[in-house]
Amino acid sequence: MQTENGPVGRKRASFIERARREQVVEAATETVARFGYAHTSLARIAEQAGISKSVISYHFEGKDELMVLVAERFIEAATERLTAGVGAQTTASGQVSAWISSQVEYYAAHRTGFLAMSDIIVNHRSPDGSSPFGGPLEEEVEELAGILRRGQREGAFREFDPRSTANIILRSTDGLISSWVMDESVDLTSGLASLLDFVHHAIRGDDR
Amino acid sequence: MQTENGPVGRKRASFIERARREQVVEAATETVARFGYAHTSLARIAEQAGISKSVISYHFEGKDELMVLVAERFIEAATERLTAGVGAQTTASGQVSAWISSQVEYYAAHRTGFLAMSDIIVNHRSPDGSSPFGGPLEEEVEELAGILRRGQREGAFREFDPRSTANIILRSTDGLISSWVMDESVDLTSGLASLLDFVHHAIRGDDR
Amino acid sequence: MQTENGPVGRKRASFIERARREQVVEAATETVARFGYAHTSLARIAEQAGISKSVISYHFEGKDELMVLVAERFIEAATERLTAGVGAQTTASGQVSAWISSQVEYYAAHRTGFLAMSDIIVNHRSPDGSSPFGGPLEEEVEELAGILRRGQREGAFREFDPRSTANIILRSTDGLISSWVMDESVDLTSGLASLLDFVHHAIRGDDR
Amino acid sequence: MQTENGPVGRKRASFIERARREQVVEAATETVARFGYAHTSLARIAEQAGISKSVISYHFEGKDELMVLVAERFIEAATERLTAGVGAQTTASGQVSAWISSQVEYYAAHRTGFLAMSDIIVNHRSPDGSSPFGGPLEEEVEELAGILRRGQREGAFREFDPRSTANIILRSTDGLISSWVMDESVDLTSGLASLLDFVHHAIRGDDR
């Protein structure tokens, strides 16, 4: 259905092209963060970016591509940061701490992006009705579960179901950010400390 | 804005009036759960209820009021159940368990309502762009924090920041339900066991 | 995808409903006749009818349904007239004359409808890309071919390929109307006489 | 409306200019034939030609000019061929056969062009809503009528109204092609034979 209108699909993008896409992604992020996925229209994004609606259609295949892009960009960047943080640690315990801290710190530093991403993940559906963000989350759980298993083998962590527990840890981390994101008066620093403390007490080996 | 005909705003509602509102709230809940907030229209709700669209406008101020009501009803019912469950326990530790279990069990038994509520909380905005569901959650945190404080005073729980920790517990409980709600293959029973185990290890006094 | 908006799909239509649909079909017919299929928009139809665009969406499933309806209505009425005219004749020769005359007379009396119908038949595509009007035409050819065959058996007509010839007769009848429809200065009465004369000379048995 | 830069309106076109126009006309023909007038956009034409949209605007006054040109080109070429074919015959009867055959053969050999031309003739309107293709057809009728008149004077053809009959012959020829063009399973060779047979029986002098 896509005719050769614009740059969509071309191999190499010009400088202007990349700059515009960046600008639009940025504006979309802010719009979703501010008004929520359901109230985000191309018109609002265009207004936020100070451009006309059709510029968006010119540079992107459609609203869907744009929304997915906003979420993916953020997830990629966060994952990169996470991998770096976790990789710098050697012990299972250190890696769990690094995981949580990296996540919280990155999200805290990119509040708008986090808001937009969560909203999109919850709401966005592919045309067939399925959510395109199920897979990545599942992988995350599995990876953290791997770290937990290693900690159990090494005796650093007590016995528990690694997958359930990984899920709980990830969810509570997300939850902490969410509570701060919705209400900035929440003290994130002390919240992070509490969370680390909480998690480590929950999983550490009994034979301290 | 409102004509003098409708029942909206009248002090005392008739029986029929209340029954209709109930029916519409029910239909709205199912519609949001099934199609998501963004794809819920008054037409779909009316279809679900087997009534005409204008009935909704007649009985409710507008779509916004209805959406807020759907979420509030669910929260109220869950809270009631929670209060009962927690009240049946005497020890702080028992109350924490009861809190988590009641929540999980109630949500699990009312998947549709939970789905609708979460979707509405995440997406619904007042005309000015702000989310109207900050307050209630805050109260919940404070109440659970109170239980934790008592547990600390009584020596059942170790030292930690009660508010942060209450927040974490609530968020991880919500997170567990969410993961089940989005993917019913998740084993909620073992998930609940893991969560209880996790939380109690996290907060119990060190001197067992 | 159709939610319970309006009366679309309901079993029994109200009087107003039927009147409005009639009015819209009428306006659509005139718009297509005047501006052509490609330049017919719902906005133009609405303007022609003196109603707002959304009235059309309320009473019809979409532009497609409306266009198909315009064509079908006309074809049905013309076919009815044709059947009556042809049925009143007993000889094959008389039936051929009746066929051509009925067609020409009906089309001549409903110029706008004819224009709209032809335009729609040529241009309209089902969502899958196919034309929904291939079948009916094919049937017409087959039916006229049947009459021709009978005439041949009875010795009224000479030998020729019935299907090809039926096709030619139908096409030239359509062609005659088209030439009048595009330029009203064409004398349709003498054109019809010529056509009847032409066709009968072309197909009559050699042994007169 | 036109800036002083472009070549549009210049008296003498360069070689490149002519080549480009030719290329675009070619691409436009294929696009209209493939997708239909209503779904032909400059973007699609440009894609088909492997050039950018703005090239078209640069070389042509607008979409309208281009569409008209596509139809005119085809009509001119067909007319040239027709004139040659008819001119090679001396008898009126031979010229009628030649007319029909040339037309059918040319159209059959240039299906794409024929499709595009018919689509454009039917659909294209001047801004005021009128169709700009009435004239040329009128001339054709007159010319064929001339041949028929000569045949009548020479006794080869019987008495009939020459203009009406010319119109009928032209319309049935077009109709035959149309039926083949829309459904290639139609046997054009036998269709042509039938048509020639049909026409000659219709117009020949009674005194054979």
Next chain:
DNA sequence: AATGAATGAGTTTTCATTCAT
């Protein structure tokens, strides 16, 4: 001579809301 970029008008469709009955 060519084009990437931009735009505004226009496309169909959806929808919350109003209103006469």
Next chain:
DNA sequence: TATGAATGAAAACTCATTCAT
């Protein structure tokens, strides 16, 4: 009380055209 009908605003998207380079 209820609703069929109507509507205007807004949605996503398309497209012919313009323009600076």
